[in-house]
Amino acid sequence: MLKPAPRPAATPAVEFIDLAARDESFEEAFLAGMSRRDKAVPCRFLYDARGSALFDEICTLPEYYPTRTETRLLKARAGEIAAAAGPHAALVELGSGSSVKTRILLDRLDRPGAYMPVDVSRQHLRAAAARIAADYPGLRVVALCADYAAPFDLPHTEGRRIGFFPGSTIGNLSRAEAKALLGAWRVRLGPGGLMLVGVDLKKNPAMLEAAYDDAAGVTEAFIKNILARANAELRGDFDLARFDYEARWNPEAGRVEMHLVARGAQRARAGGRVFSFADGERIHVENSHKYGLEEFAALARAAGFSSKARYTDEGRLFSLHLLEA
Numbered sequence: 001m002l003k004p005a006p007r008p009a010a011t012p013a014v015e016f017i018d019l020a021a022r023d024e025s026f027e028e029a030f031l032a033g034m035s036r037r038d039k040a041v042p043c044r045f046l047y048d049a050r051g052s053a054l055f056d057e058i059c060t061l062p063e064y065y066p067t068r069t070e071t072r073l074l075k076a077r078a079g080e081i082a083a084a085a086g087p088h089a090a091l092v093e094l095g096s097g098s099s100v101k102t103r104i105l106l107d108r109l110d111r112p113g114a115y116m117p118v119d120v121s122r123q124h125l126r127a128a129a130a131r132i133a134a135d136y137p138g139l140r141v142v143a144l145c146a147d148y149a150a151p152f153d154l155p156h157t158e159g160r161r162i163g164f165f166p167g168s169t170i171g172n173l174s175r176a177e178a179k180a181l182l183g184a185w186r187v188r189l190g191p192g193g194l195m196l197v198g199v200d201l202k203k204n205p206a207m208l209e210a211a212y213d214d215a216a217g218v219t220e221a222f223i224k225n226i227l228a229r230a231n232a233e234l235r236g237d238f239d240l241a242r243f244d245y246e247a248r249w250n251p252e253a254g255r256v257e258m259h260l261v262a263r264g265a266q267r268a269r270a271g272g273r274v275f276s277f278a279d280g281e282r283i284h285v286e287n288s289h290k291y292g293l294e295e296f297a298a299l300a301r302a303a304g305f306s307s308k309a310r311y312t313d314e315g316r317l318f319s320l321h322l323l324e325a
């Protein structure tokens with residue numbers, strides 16, 4: 001007799017809250033940025049589905065030390081972090097991407113009350129949240145497609161809230177923006193809330209520049225994705241081969257700056273507009289600010305957090321800051 005086929009397990013539901021649509025659109029931001037005297041595009045628009053996939057590839061590159069260093073730190077310290085969070089904590093992740101580092105914390109947290117990933121990359125967020133829900137049965141997963149710098153309310157949850165902002169993503173913000181963002185999240189996390197931030201440290205410029213300009217050209221493809229996205233979504237005709245990629249350490253500003261540089265004078269169309277480029281004209285696409293250990297702790301204090309612990313690796317490449325609201 002034939003045995004009945006096993007019933008496929010029901011796909012666990014993810015609550016999906018879409019707030020990004022009410023935020024500034026790619027079209028508005030791109031056209032405004034290209035109309036400036038110093039052309040620039042906000043880096044959050046790098047992350048469409050292809051941008052998120054390219055970022056995942058960057059994380060595996062030999063030059064890109066942040067991912068592996070932060071992962072090692074998290075594995076070594078997850079027990080202490082989970083003890084500080086206590087039982088039933090709700091984990092809220094800013095810029096959650098593929099939610100990979102998240103698992104290190106979820107594996108150690110004591111009966112976590114909820115996982116709430118916040119990311120602008122809609123499709124990628126949906127898929128990553130579904131994988132977490134499938135792998136952690138019984139965990140409430142609420143995905144928020146939103147700009148983490150925009151004002152919004154978190155869904156109600158029991159227990160302490162712990163914000164998790166890994167990947168040195170905070171480095172994409174200026175120091176003033178980082179302080180304002182931490183201040184807003186201190187309020188949003190509520191009294192007793194914790195915030196765990198991954199912060200890349202200042203170091204030898206050659207190592208920093210290599211991390212953002214890898215030999216395989218993946219970071220170049222990631223940065224050029226902003227023009228590919230304009231071609232696809234805004235009926236653009238940028239010729240990606242006529243832009244060079246440049247990643248430079250700026251010691252005064254304490255950041256790596258990523259630009260696209262026009263090779264030859266040219267014009268390109270997007271969103272029904274025509275943009276002219278002089279030979280060598282730049283589009284500023286992304287910054288990655290680097291900190292000293294004490295410098296970041298002082299910034300977090302200025303945002304109203306107290307520093308509960310800070311962890312770094314032997315080579316002092318990367319740091320994790322555990323902050324308390």
Ligand SMILES: C[S@@+](CC[C@H](N)C(=O)[O-])C[C@H]1O[C@@H](n2cnc3c(N)ncnc32)[C@H](O)[C@@H]1O
Pocket residue numbers: 043044047052055059067094095096097098099101118119120121146147148149166167168169
């Ligand atoms: C540098 S990646 C880090 C990904 C992952 N957290 C990690 O550590 O590997 C930045 C992530 O933040 C998201 N992101 C960038 N700017 C954002 C914004 N303003 N609001 C929400 N998400 C944002 C991107 O879509 C991307 O998934």
